[in-house]
Amino acid sequence: MNWEQLLSLKRQGDKNKRLRKEQDETRLGFEVDYDRIIFSSAFRSLQDKTQVIPLSKTSFVHTRLTHSLEVSVVGRSLGRVVGKQILEKHPHLAEVYGYKFNDFGAIVAAAALAHDIGNPPFGHSGEKAIGEYFKTGSGNRYKEQITAKQYQDLIDFEGNANGFKILTESRKGIEGGLRLSYATLGAFMKYPKESLPTKPTKHIAHKKFGYFQNDVSFFKEVAEEVGLLSYKIDNEYTYSRHPLTFLVEAADDICYTIIDFEDGINLGWIEEEYALEYLIKLVKNSINTSKYNNLVTTADRLSYLRSLAINTLIQEAASVFIENEEQILSGTFDIALIDKSKYQAQINDIIKISIDKIYQSKEVTEKEIAGYEILATLLDRYCVATDNFNQDISSNYDKLILRAEGGNFDYKNEDVYTRLIGICNYVASLTDGNALMKFQKIRGLQI
Numbered sequence: 390m391n392w393e394q395l396l397s398l399k400r401q402g403d404k405n406k407r408l409r410k411e412q413d414e415t416r417l418g419f420e421v422d423y424d425r426i427i428f429s430s431a432f433r434s435l436q437d438k439t440q441v442i443p444l445s446k447t448s449f450v451h452t453r454l455t456h457s458l459e460v461s462v463v464g465r466s467l468g469r470v471v472g473k474q475i476l477e478k479h480p481h482l483a484e485v486y487g488y489k490f491n492d493f494g495a496i497v498a499a500a501a502l503a504h505d506i507g508n509p510p511f512g513h514s515g516e517k518a519i520g521e522y523f524k525t526g527s528g529n530r531y532k533e534q535i536t537a538k539q540y541q542d543l544i545d546f547e548g549n550a551n552g553f554k555i556l557t558e559s560r561k562g563i564e565g566g567l568r569l570s571y572a573t574l575g576a577f578m579k580y581p582k583e584s585l586p587t588k589p590t591k592h593i594a595h596k597k598f599g600y601f602q603n604d605v606s607f608f609k610e611v612a613e614e615v616g617l618l619s620y621k622i623d624n625e626y627t628y629s630r631h632p633l634t635f636l637v638e639a640a641d642d643i644c645y646t647i648i649d650f651e652d653g654i655n656l657g658w659i660e661e662e663y664a665l666e667y668l669i670k671l672v673k674n675s676i677n678t679s680k681y682n683n684l685v686t687t688a689d690r691l692s693y694l695r696s697l698a699i700n701t702l703i704q705e706a707a708s709v710f711i712e713n714e715e716q717i718l719s720g721t722f723d724i725a726l727i728d729k730s731k732y733q734a735q736i737n738d739i740i741k742i743s744i745d746k747i748y749q750s751k752e753v754t755e756k757e758i759a760g761y762e763i764l765a766t767l768l769d770r771y772c773v774a775t776d777n778f779n780q781d782i783s784s785n786y787d788k789l790i791l792r793a794e795g796g797n798f799d800y801k802n803e804d805v806y807t808r809l810i811g812i813c814n815y816v817a818s819l820t821d822g823n824a825l826m827k828f829q830k831i832r833g834l835q836i
Contacts, residue, residue: 390616390617390618390629390631390632390718390719390720391616391718392475392479392482392488393482393486393488394614394615394616395572395575395615395616395631395632395633396409396482396486396488396492396496396572397570397571397572397575397614397615398412398418398419398570398571398572399570399571399614400418400565400568400569400570400571401557401564401565401566401568401607402564402565402568407570408486408487409486409487409488409492410486410487412487417491417492417495418570419492419495419496419499419570419572419573420495420499421570422495422496422499422567422569422570422573423461423495423498423499423502425567425568425569426499426502426503426506426556426567426569427502429506429567431506431555431818432454432457432502432503432506433454434818434819434820435452435453435454435457435505435506435508436452436453436454436455436820437452437820437821437822437823438452438453438454438505438508438510438512438820438821439452439453439510439511439512439515439821440452440453440455440456440512440645440649440652441512441649441652441747441748441753450652450655450656451648451649451652453505453508456505456644456645456648457501457502457503457504457505457506458502459644459648460501460502460504460637460640460641460644461498461499461501461502461640462498463501463640463643463644463699463703464494464497464498464500464501464502464636464637464640465494465495465497465498465501466494466703467494467497467636467639467640467703467706467707468493468494468495468496468497468498468633468636469490469491469493469494470703470704470707471493471636471707471710471711472489472490472491472492472493472494473490474707474711475490475493475711475714476488476489476490478711478714493633496570496572496573496576496633497576497633497636497637497640499569499573499576500573500574500576500577500633500634500637501637501640501641503552503556503573503577504552504577504579504637504641505548505552506552506555506556507547507548507549507550507551507552507553507554507555507817508548508551508552508817509546509548509551509764509816509817509818509819510760510763510764510817510819510820510821510823510824511756511757511760511763511764511821511824512757512760513548514757514760514761515760515764515817516546516547516548517761518760518761518764518765519543519546519764519768519813519816519817520543520544520545520546521544521761521765522764522765522768522769523540523543523544523546523809524543524544526765526768526769527769527772528543528768528769528772528809531543531805531809534805535805535806535809536602536806537585538583538584538585538602539602539806539810541584541585541587542584542598542601542602542806542810543809543810543813545584545587545597545598546813546817547580547584547597547598547599548817549578549579549580549597549598549599550580550584550598550599550600550601550604551601551813551814551817552577553574553577553578553599553600553601553604553608554600554601554604554814555814555818556569556574556577557569557574557604557607557611558604571611571614571615572615572631572633574611575611575612575615575617575631575633575634576631576633576634576636576637577634577637578599578600578608578611578612578630578631578634579594579597579599579630579634579637579638580594580595580596580597580598580599581594581599581608581612581617581627581628581629581630581631582594582595582598582599582625582627582628583598583600583602583605583625583627584598584601584602585625586622586623586625589622589623589625589627590622590723591723592723593630593638593723593724593725593728594627594629594630594723595622595627601810602806602810603806603807603810612628615631617629617630617631618719618720620720629720630717630720632710632714632717632718635710635717635722635725635726636706636707636710636726638725638726639702639706639710639725639726639727642725642726642727643699643702643703643706643727644699646702646727646736646739646740646743647668647695647698647699647702647739648695649743649747650664650667650668650739650742650743650747651691651695652747653742653743653746653747654687654691655687655688655691658746658747658750659742659743659746659747661687664742665690665691665694667735667738667739667742668691668694668695668698668739669694670735670738671698671701671732671735671736671739672694672697672698672701674701675697675700675701676694676697680693681693681694701732702727702730702732702736705727705730705731705732706726706727706730709726709729709730710726713729760821760824762828763824763825763828764816764824766828766831766832767816767819767824767827767828767831768812768813768816770790770831771790771794771798771800771812771815771816772809772812773787774786774787774788774790774791774800775791775798775800775808775812778791778800778801779800779801779803779808790831794815797815798811798812798814798815799811800812
């Protein structure tokens with residue numbers, strides 16, 4: 390892969406090549422990407438979507454929106470640090486094409502801002518709830534009606550693939566979705582493969598999948614424009630990652646490692662002294678002991694250690710990226726940047742505590758159980774009503790369900806898969822609160 394192609398400013402529908410040297414420096418194309426994402430309704434809905442704790446009533450806890458903003462800030466810093474060093478190694482990028490180190494920061498910031506835009510309500514358990522409805526629930530009746538890949542899209546429902554759809558799917562009057570630059574879309578695509586084969590190798594890019602079957606064509610267009618390497622596994626084509634995807638992933642890893650841990654401390658679920666000790670281990674080489682000892686409140690101590698920890702990990706991730714740039718460009722670098730970090734042991738200790746004290750806490754578990762029931766109920770009502778409409782056997786109840794949802798999903802489409810993925814896309818777009826409200830109305834618990 391080569392950087393000039395990877396940094397493509399092309400947008401869906403463009404007829405002419407966009408050149409970096411011709412860009413308006415006051416409103417760079419990659420910065421336009423950021424603006425389009427932040428003003429989108431899909432991004433705004435993240436303010437009421439779970440990061441860790443569903444339907445939390447405390448202001449301490451991060452939502453998907455605050456998490457995404459923080460990941461974007463960290464991603465911007467990572468991109469700038471790496472971009473500066475890339476331009477020093479490859480000066481022709483600046484001299485011939487006009488690229489600047491801030492371009493790298495802008496691309497990573499935009500992709501990082503959107504990294505969770507496709508996630509359903511109730512966090513990662515929401516993905517599992519949708520998948521299990523089609524795998525072990527009533528939705529398994531569709532298995533014989535669609536292809537193996539289409540069925541895998543449903544039973545392994547993936548927020549990353551849904552995010553790609555949200556960012557790129559044309560709607561009536563809106564061609565190409567948000568029409569982001571292909572460089573930003575490339576950096577967004579963490580898992581540049583279809584749902585089958587499942588985890589064909591141990592490469593980090595094969596952990597999940599990145600696009601649904603009805604988005605294959607445009608995915609390949611983006612991949613080919615930015616020059617991602619393609620190769621066959623089990624007779625199926627897959628692609629290498631865009632190099633900047635590793636920075637987007639690192640920004641996410643840094644934030645959820647440190648900030649989810651911070652949420653647990655602020656909620657009192659992790660003992661302060663015990664927790665701060667783990668953060669201190671991570672930043673022991675940069676901490677100003679005198680300054681730290683003068684801090685009185687837990688919040689101030691946490692804020693100081695969090696700032697040091699994030700900066701430490703940004704510098705470390707950037708260093709790992711530059712050291713392995715050649716492998717990354719050849720598609721052979723196969724693990725997350727943080728997993729190659731010299732701080733991996735400290736990070737793993739923090740994550741282990743977060744799993745025990747936060748992710749598997751009673752409050753989180755109980756709300757995830759409720760989320761399963763809520764999403765399964767919504768999916769079932771919408772799927773049954775849609776099926777009955779297409780078989781011309783709609784009950785009055787089915788008609789009321791479809792009338793209430795209006796044009797929120799395409800229940801008239803003749804293709805079964807298109808109808809099902811549309812329903813999933815709609816349910817995934819709901820906030821935690823909206824999903825709960827719709828569930829209560831369907832069950833007659835709220836008028």
